Amino acid sequence: MSHHRIAIENLGFTYPDGTVALTGVSLEVVHGESVALVGANGAGKSTLLLHLNGVLMATEGSVVVGDLPVTRETLPNIRRAVGTVFQDPEDQLFMPTVFDDVAFGPLNLRMPADQARARVQACLEQVGAWHLRDRPPHRLSAGEKRRVAVAAVLAMSPDILLLDEPSTGLDPRGRRQVIELLRGFAHTKLIVTHDLDLAVELCPRAVILDAGRVVADGPTNRILGDDALLERCGLETPPSARPCPRCGYGPADARV
Amino acid sequence: MSGGHSAFDLGTLDRLGRGTSPIHRLDPRAKLLVTFVFILAVVSLDKHAVGDLLPFFLFPMIILARGEVPFRFVARKIAVVAPFAVLVGIFNPLVDREVMLRIGEVGISGGWLSFVSIVLRVVLTIGALLLLVATTGVPALGRAAERLGAPRLFVTQILGLYRYLFLLVDESQRTLRAYRLRAPDGKTPSWRLFARILGQLLLRAVARARRVYDAMLARGFDGEVRLIGDLRFAGRDWAFLVLWIAIFAVLRFLHPARLLGDLLLRGTP
Numbered sequence: 001m002s003h004h005r006i007a008i009e010n011l012g013f014t015y016p017d018g019t020v021a022l023t024g025v026s027l028e029v030v031h032g033e034s035v036a037l038v039g040a041n042g043a044g045k046s047t048l049l050l051h052l053n054g055v056l057m058a059t060e061g062s063v064v065v066g067d068l069p070v071t072r073e074t075l076p077n078i079r080r081a082v083g084t085v086f087q088d089p090e091d092q093l094f095m096p097t098v099f100d101d102v103a104f105g106p107l108n109l110r111m112p113a114d115q116a117r118a119r120v121q122a123c124l125e126q127v128g129a130w131h132l133r134d135r136p137p138h139r140l141s142a143g144e145k146r147r148v149a150v151a152a153v154l155a156m157s158p159d160i161l162l163l164d165e166p167s168t169g170l171d172p173r174g175r176r177q178v179i180e181l182l183r184g185f186a187h188t189k190l191i192v193t194h195d196l197d198l199a200v201e202l203c204p205r206a207v208i209l210d211a212g213r214v215v216a217d218g219p220t221n222r223i224l225g226d227d228a229l230l231e232r233c234g235l236e237t238p239p240s241a242r243p244c245p246r247c248g249y250g251p252a253d254a255r256v
Numbered sequence: 257m258s259g260g261h262s263a264f265d266l267g268t269l270d271r272l273g274r275g276t277s278p279i280h281r282l283d284p285r286a287k288l289l290v291t292f293v294f295i296l297a298v299v300s301l302d303k304h305a306v307g308d309l310l311p312f313f314l315f316p317m318i319i320l321a322r323g324e325v326p327f328r329f330v331a332r333k334i335a336v337v338a339p340f341a342v343l344v345g346i347f348n349p350l351v352d353r354e355v356m357l358r359i360g361e362v363g364i365s366g367g368w369l370s371f372v373s374i375v376l377r378v379v380l381t382i383g384a385l386l387l388l389v390a391t392t393g394v395p396a397l398g399r400a401a402e403r404l405g406a407p408r409l410f411v412t413q414i415l416g417l418y419r420y421l422f423l424l425v426d427e428s429q430r431t432l433r434a435y436r437l438r439a440p441d442g443k444t445p446s447w448r449l450f451a452r453i454l455g456q457l458l459l460r461a462v463a464r465a466r467r468v469y470d471a472m473l474a475r476g477f478d479g480e481v482r483l484i485g486d487l488r489f490a491g492r493d494w495a496f497l498v499l500w501i502a503i504f505a506v507l508r509f510l511h512p513a514r515l516l517g518d519l520l521l522r523g524t525p
Binding site: 050053055076079080082083084086088090091092094095096097099100103104105107108109113116117134136137138139152153156 | 475
C-alpha cells in the first residue's frame with residue numbers, strides 16, 4: 001500500500017468575501033508521480049495547494065493524503081507527510097540563520113539534537129547549501145533562498161512535495177539549479193507553476209485549472225501542445241512544446 | 257538588496273556581527289553578562305561622578321580595538337543619540353548652582369557636573385551596547401539570552417522582529433522610491449499621504465505575517481520555537497567574564513581615580 005498519494009474528491013471552496021476559488025475539483029496523484037498544476041492568475045492553484053497541507057480545510061468535498069483524510073485530528077500526520085515549498089522563500093525562512101531554519105522542522109518532530117544536526121547537514125548538502133549554514137536568510141541570493149527553503153522542507157522527510165512556483169524570481173542559472181534539484185527527487189510531486197517549460201521538463205502529467213475547475217488532465221506534451229485550450233485558459237504554448245520555427249520538427253514528431 | 261542604507265544602518269551592524277575577531281569568538285553569554293554588569297556599574301555611580309566615570313572608558317576602548325569594530329561607526333551611532341542625552345541634562349546647570357569643584361579660580365556647579373556625568377554615561381552605555389551587538393550579532397545574543405533564562409517567547413519575538421526588519425526596511429524604501437518617481441516636484445510626502453503609505457506597509461506586513469505563520473504551521477509549529485544550543489563556555493570565556501567583572505567592581509567601589517588624585521595631591525603639598 002502506498003502512503004504517497006493524494007486523492008481530491010469534488011472539492012469546493014469559497015473565500016469569506018464570497019469569491020469562489022474552487023468548484024468540484026477531483027484529482028488523484030499516485031505514488032511517485034510528478035504532476036504540474038498550471039493555470040492563469042486567480043485560477044485557484046494556490047488555494048488548492050493550501051488544502052493539501054491542511055492550511056485550509058475542505059468545506060465541500062474531501063481531500064485524502066496517503067490513507068488519511070485532511071482534518072483537524074490528522075493534521076500533525078498530514079504535515080509530516082506533506083512538505084510545502086511556498087512561493088516566496090522570505091515567508092518560509094523565518095529563523096535567524098539557515099541552520100536554525102532547516103532545524104526548525106526536525107526539532108518540531110521532537111528529533112534529538114544530535115540526530116537533528118545530522119539531518120540538517122544532510123539536507124543542506126543535498127541542495128548544495130551547507131556552506132551557507134551560518135548566514136542569515138536576508139544575506140542569501142534568490143536562488144540560494146529557494147534551495148534552502150527546499151532543504152528546510154526535505155528535513156522533515158516528507159513523502160509528498162508541494163511546490164508553489166518554484167522558479168519565480170530566479171535567474172536562468174538559479175532556475176536551472178532548482179530544476180535539476182527537483183528532477184533528482186523520487187518524491188510524489190505536485191508543482192504549481194506558470195513556467196510551462198519547467199512543467200514540460202519535470203512533469204509527465206499536467207492538470208489545467210481555470211476559474212476553479214479542472215479543465216484538462218493528461219500527458220504534459222499533449223496538453224501544453226494544445227494551443228486552443230491554452231489560449232482559452234489564459235496561457236500560452238511554451239517554446240519546448242512548439243515545433244521548431246526553422247525546420248518544423250516538434251515534440252509531436254519526437255514521440256512517434 | 258537588503259537595507260544596507262537604512263537610517264540606523266542595520267546592514268553594517270549585521271555584517272560586523274558576523275566577524276571573526278577574538279572578541280567575536282567569545283561565548284555570547286560571557287559578553288552579554290559583562291556588558292550588563294558594566295552598565296549597572298556605570299549607571300549606579302553618584303550623580304555628580306565625572307572622574308570616577310573616566311576609567312570605565314577602558315572597557316569599550318579595548319573591545320573596540322580587539323573586536324575590530326571601526327571607531328567611526330560607533331562614534332556616528334552615538335552622535336545620533338547624543339542630542340537626547342544633552343536634552344535630558346541641559347537644565348541641570350540652571351537648577352543646581354551650588355559650587356562643588358574649584359579648578360583654580362573657576363567654580364564648577366553641581367549642575368554642570370551632573371550634566372557632564374549624564375552625557376558620559378550615555379556615551380559609555382550606548383557605546384557598550386553597540387559594541388556588544390557589533391561583536392556578537394543579534395541571533396547569537398538571542399540564543400545567549402534564552403540560555404541565561406530570558407522568556408523564550410520574548411526571545412522568539414526579538415529574533416522574528418530582527419529577521420523581518422530587513423524586509424520591512426526594503427519594502428518601505430521601495431514604496432518611497434515608487435512615490436518619488438511619480439512625485440513631479442520630488443518633495444517629501446505630506447503627512448496625510450505618509451499616513452496612507454504607512455497603512456499600506458502595515459497591511460502588507462499583516463499579509464506577510466499570515467503567510468509566515470502558514471509556513472511555520474506547515475513545518476509542524478506547535479507554539480514553541482526550538483533551537484539547537486551549540487554554545488560552549490570555555491576557559492577564555494570564564495577569564496573574560498571574571499576579569500572584567502573584577503575590574504568593574506574595583507572601579508565602582510574603590511574609586512581608584514579618587515585615590516590616585518588624593519595620592520598625587522598629597523605628593524605635592
